[in-house]
Amino acid sequence: MKFIGKFFLILLLILLLVLITGYFLLKSAWGAATLSRWISDDTAYHLSIGRLHHSFSAPLEVTLDDFSFGHDGQPALVVAEDVTLDLSLLQFSSPSHFDAITLTNGEINLANIRPGTAIPLQANHLRLNNISIVEPGTGSGFTARQIMADIAPWKPDTNSLQGEQYHFRMGIGQLQLNAQSLSNIHAEGQVNSQQLTLESLDGQAERGSFSGSLTRDARGHWQVQQLSLQDIRFQTDKNLPDFLAPLVRHNIRPGQINVSHATIVGPDWAVTDLNMQLANPQLPATDLLTQGGTLKFQASELVYGNNDFVSPQAEAEATPEGLRIDSISTHWKNGTVSASGEWQRANRQLALNNLTFTGLEYTLPQDWRQWWMAPLPDWLDSVIVHQLAVSNSLVIDINPAFPFQMTALHGTGQELLLARNHQWGIWSGDSEWKATEATFNRRDINAPWLKLHADDRQINISDLKMLVDNGPLIGSATISQQPSREFSLSLQGQSVPTDLFTHWGWPATSAGGKGNVTLNLTGKLQADQPLRPTVNGTLDLSTPAGVHQQSMQAGVIR
Structure with a gap:
């Protein structure tokens, strides 16, 4: 019996010696290189570790220095100065499942991930500490630097490196998204069955700041619960329709948008010192706002093509009948324009209670006749002006075939139906016009005056x-x-x-x-x-x- 006891004691001591020897060998550069080579040879991945660190003061924590990992035949997917593995009792049943994995000072290049494969690791937490993520794809490429993040749990699969269901907290020092530069971004949210929920999002962009909350469903449709933009300075090479196209392409449905002191400049359009409050807009759709939605808009200047609108302002609210326009006003062509009314959904009619032009100096565009003959869009069947007032305005047509000019033009109108069945015209109503002077094809006349009445006939x-x-x-x-x-x-x-x-x-x-x-x-x-x-x-x-x-x-x- 004594012999058997001594045998097992010696065997235990030998086993302990082997473990201690293996422990110290693994911590050596030779051991780390051997472990890397063994994993690289027996799996579909390549792994490189400089050294392995472990301390009995933190017995469930292993640190890997100079870490590099990727698919065979591909450049490295992950490169990090340090990777810390937090172990747990679950390691005995699932060796590839860690309590936490922390990547420090490195880069993840998503261009080097092999489609249709899943990383054979899992963790209750994936933590990123000063990590860069690069996605060089065209159209949706980005580069994010100085990332601090916590993803819980982390269960990558064949469709997503992050997994299908997790909660995250993230900070990004710098984000290059296509041609846009963002910084100091903080985000918190969750992903569940391909639905992304950003419970909070804030950061700095184009010398301004933004904050908000939004969701994206599995079909790629965005719902913006709240978005605030302050002091944004933004320049784009896209014209206005192309600039707004992503709202349609990605089916973005904003809830509450607040913009303060923003400036956006395009190739043939610009808006400066924009202040806007937009609640429940309907984009894309024929209705501007959902029922109960409101719009308040003002800016120092709005330029579109050859038109320069100074101090434009607008207030509108969606109603069960359509859109109520409380007020629209702007300085334009050295004068002022103001209006109020409503757009009626049932008959697609724009009914203006009043339309006023004061002190305009307006030169008609050369194609104004073609514009007058062109049909209106589907959402606008007719236009009626209940009260029209024009005062002290100058109207010029420089068409060489028959130029004309009216100076100090005054006009009034009542119940003027100016469009019907999508076609401009004077279909009904009464108006009276006079001017101090006029020129029609180089013939000067004084004090022209006329009254006009229109009906169906x-x-x-x-x-x-x-x-x-x-x-x-x-x-x-x-x-x-x-x-x-x-x-x-x-x-x-x-x-x-x-x-x-x-x-x-x-x-x-x-x-x-x-x-x-x-x-x-x-x-x-x-x-x-x-x-x-x-x-x-x-x-x-x-x-x-x-x-x-x-x-x-x-x-x-x-």
């Missing part, structure tokens, strides 16, 4: 009055609302230049000086059709030299 222009070289010219006109656009025009003048109408398309007359004139015309103002071949009419001239008459048929003097 035709447009009537009455009380048409003006002075030409101090001679009065009065008349009236009608324009059919049918597609043929048949019109009639009657003008009578006393002591006016006899060549008056040559500036407006009538052939030159042999009479000169001043006289009394009577012009009667009919024709068709059809879209995309020449006017002259449709014109028939007569011109009567009475001068001290005698009476003259000219007749026109199909645009030709007979």
Whole structure:
């Protein structure tokens, strides 16, 4: 019996000696290299360890120095100065499952991960301490540096290096996302069945700061519960539709957005000192806001193309009927514009209670006629202005075929239906217009004045009055609302230049000086059709030299 006892004691001492020897060998550079080579030869991964550290003061903690790990035949996926493994009793049943894995001072390059494979490690916590993560993919590439993170639990699978379900806390010193630079980012949230929930997110971007909370579902749709942007300075090479396109492409549905003192500059648009509060917008959709949603907007300046809006402001709220526009105002073209009204969902009509233009100096774009004839979008079937007011404005058309200008223009209108069935026009309503001076195709006139009434049948222009070289010219006109656009025009003048109408398309007359004139015309103002071949009419001239008459048929003097 004594012999058996001595045998087992000696065997135990030998085993203990082997363990102690193996322990110290593993802690040596030779042992770390041998362990690395053994794992690399017997698995589909390559592993490199400089040294292994362990202290009995922390018996369940092992540190690996100069750590490198990746797939066979691929560059390293993970490189770290130190990797600390926190052991647990679970190691006896699952050797690859650790209590915690901590990576310190290193880099994770996601370009080197092999698709469809899972890292054969798990941990209750994956901790990153001053780690960089690189994803060089085009379109969605990023580089994150100075990362401090805790992911719990960490269970990588074939679809995700992070796993399918975990909670995380993260700090990122610098993030390069495509062309954008972000810094000092802090985020906390969770991933559950491919749904990402960012319970809190804040950081600095473009010399400003941001904060918020948001979620992304398994289909890639974003729901922004709250987002705040302060003092953002942002520059992009995209035009405005392309800049907003990600809202549609990623189906981003914001909840509450607050923007303070932001400046965004694009190639042909810019907004400076933007302040905006947006609640429950509906993007992308035909409705701007969901029911109960509100919009408050103001900026120092908004530039879009050739239009420069100074101090634009807007307030709107979604209602069960559509969108109530409490106010819109801006300084534009050296004047001011203001409006209020509502957009009605049922009939897709924009109904403005009032529309006011004051002190404008506006030059019509060269393509304004094409713009007037182009159909409106699906969400806008008609436009009605209950009260229109225009005062002290200058309107210029520089079209060389027939330029005109109206100075100190004043106008009022009531119940003006300016669009119907997606087409601009003057479909109904009453208005009155006058100006101090005007020029039509290089012919100066003074004090033009007219009244206009429109209904479903035709447009009537009455009380048409003006002075030409101090001679009065009065008349009236009608324009059919049918597609043929048949019109009639009657003008009578006393002591006016006899060549008056040559500036407006009538052939030159042999009479000169001043006289009394009577012009009667009919024709068709059809879209995309020449006017002259449709014109028939007569011109009567009475001068001290005698009476003259000219007749026109199909645009030709007979």
